[in-house]
Amino acid sequence: MFLRTSSRRRAAATLATACALAVTLAGCGGTTKKDSDHNSGGGAKATDAKADPGAPLKKGLKLAFLPKQINNPYEKIVDDAGIAAAKEFSGEGKEVGPSDASASSQVSYINTLIQQRQDAILIAANDPNAVCGPLKQAMKKDIKVVAYDSDTAKDCRQLFINQASSEEIGRSQVQHIAEQLDYKGEIAILSATQNATNQNTWIEFMKDELKKPKYKNMKLVKTAYGDDDDQKSFQETQGLLKAYPDLKGIISPTTVGIAAAARYISGSSYKGKVVINGLGTPNQMRKYVKDGTVEQFSLWDPKKLGYLGSYAAAALASGQITGAEGEKFKAGKLGEYTIGKDGEVILGPPTVFDKNNIDDFDF
Template identity: 75%
Template sequence: MTPMRLTAVAALLTLGIAGCGGTTKSSVTSAPAQAPASSAAATANPDAPLKQGLKLAFLPKQINNPYMTIVATAGAEAAKEFQGEAKEVGPSDASASSQISYINTLTQQGHDAILISANDPNAVCGPLQQARTKGIKIVSYDSDAAPECRDLFINQASSEEVGRSQLKLLAEMIGNKGEIAILSATANATNQNTWIDFMKDELGKPEYKDMKLVKVAYGDDDDQKSFTETQGLLQAYPDLKGIISPTTVGVSAAARYISGSKYKGKVVLTGLGTPNQMRQFVKDETVQKFALWNPKDLGYLASYAAAALASGQISGAEGETFKAGKLGERTIGKNGEVILGPPFTFEAANIDQFDF
């Protein structure tokens, strides 16, 4: 499957990937408990044209995360298509409070929309609400903010689909038997925790009775900490058969450790990663299979959604539709969620067909 084909799949299939005074870069679920209180309570006009000159800002979990950079870069490219501009700003760490000062600064600068991958869904809520009182549209992506604090959530895939498919993928490779562990990002990351809940629920099914989850570890979306946590897991649980790391930073760090250790070929690793990060580990047989979606499409879709909000085409209400450039028409679902598409499995037979 080619990258173009993957984009087409994401566009056509809709079903219910990786975290203040930091560095800046420029231009580069389970169902929520309550519906978002849209700052665009006024009636939307689906026939309104996209405004030109819109200013968007991507606020990722952390700016030194390669996955997040791909998303923001694609978002900036999409903005150019509707004569807008987008930049990426954010902290160099993925702590719960590290995004707050950036939200405040972007609010003061008067951006039309802030697009955020929340490190903590509640920690950012107050500042985001303040931004909305100024007429700034809030779009969360990858990791949701509390739904009452944003207008839309661009979800890379159904949270249930991601969580269950990760567990199924690992189970297939270890024959549904043995001890397993999860290497997550931060303990408060909305997407990670939702996926893990679905993994645990899937694990409770009869077909996995011979599998046991022994530990959920947290690498905080930091390469070195994730590397060290992998080492710790393998030393603490000598009978470990597999690890799931649903974070691009974590899965590549875990693969790097395993590839140079005695555990290579003995412990199965899977998770969510980009092909360029994971290619060498697939080729040296450290990793058999892993999954993700196209992060370029995620950033592209988020950018068009923000533009539609800021232009008054949509308000964030369930059932509204908007056009997302090459990805076609999209429909807003329950609780302001827009789903990109299903996860895709990468392995030796197809990984060289992708470059991101």
């Protein structure tokens, strides 16, 4: 279970969670296709498919995890947890993927997985549309497609395993940094790639949150892109601070970006003067919290994300579900989940980490 650090955060999480099932990543992201030409149930699926909730999980299922990039430490945690989960239902999981996070870098891997006749492909998309062609070919061959972490266009997969409500993630990051800055000053966003569906959706909610009157004395001066590359993110942080000498805070909704930004600031004159917030893992950020560079940051449990993705893919491949709204399936020790609109399954609200609880987590 996630830990809470204040009643204020509990209230915010409760409010956001209440609307979670009404919000979908694909419906909010500016780069995601509309689904008006497809079925109105979940994501892409055969129109004559019928769920059999009582069907057992098949033995020997082959699941392939395709992350944004193979050397991303956060996605390694997600994928390893999913691979371990597959063993619980006598399945076989593996991770394959590119070393860079460019829009088309995943395409060749999808084609290979199709040739290998995997039972399911689980993908964290670098671009919502660049991967659609081969993913549709996979589904035509009855290979199930589950997006996780970063969605594809809705007609290119059956399910999307979302870490938390996209609205909750985006708005809460602005809320947190605003409280740290007393609602005053210039801020910047250090994102991953320009086409990353999850990043762009969260950023749209951030911008919308900033339109509220209580943020009238705050200004978003720039959105920079570190391409989920440590060195580039480090350099982008340096560039932001030089270009905007009055910058008071940076939101980085990517684990690579926030760690790189914290590393730069921790060894500079900006330490204690510029606030860093965003999404990171406790093990990456622990030293920056303890040395005072970072006061707080957020994330969900990536192990649970991979675990849920693995069980969702197995339920699809076994015919328990088709991806239609309202269908239910059991995800092992995590319990039962219900599929929401457009095939979205939400893991749960994120955790806020600070010096009071960071040592309670190890991932």
